[in-house]
Amino acid sequence: MDDLDQNLVSELRHNARASLSDLAITLGVTRTTVRQRIDRLQQRGDIVGFTVVLKEAQRDPVRALMMIGIEGRGIDRIVRQLGGIPAVRIIHTTNGRWDLIVELGTDTLEELDRILIHIRRFEGVATSETNLLLNTRKQT
Known part of the structure; x- marks a missing residue:
């Protein structure tokens, strides 16, 4: 993972529901770049899924x-x-x-x-x- 991937993962850890547009603005890249990076991280197995954490749980x-x-x-x-x-x-x-x-x-x-x-x-x-x-x- 390069620096952009690490920053993207960090942003997703903070808010996995952030829109591609919001992530692109935060990271200073295009929406397409964010989508491609997420797809590649999932295909490589670096990102294995997304989850919901409930307050009571x-x-x-x-x-x-x-x-x-x-x-x-x-x-x-x-x-x-x-x-x-x-x-x-x-x-x-x-x-x-x-x-x-x-x-x-x-x-x-x-x-x-x-x-x-x-x-x-x-x-x-x-x-x-x-x-x-x-x-x-x-x-x-």
Whole structure:
């Protein structure tokens, strides 16, 4: 992706419903150029789709990040187990102290506590640390 493509993607992340004309004005190019760039980015697989984010679906009342340290070679099994928990929003693999960082969302702290206890009992989970998310300052 060149600079124009990156700027176009940035504008689409901010407002995916922006018209081709508005994007062209913002980027200082023609409407045809914007259309061709979007088509090319989709054909190459750089843009795989567009979505709608609903306000009520955007946030769970209780959100947390759970860092998990795994002993042995059970990471694939643990990722599968985590994938079966409805409160698990995202699973990240990482390097450093933690093997996984899991984003969780629940309606109550009590529900979060039950889920944390459940996850900590998975065979192979050696250590964990959980932080509550208080506020999201920026989201793309």
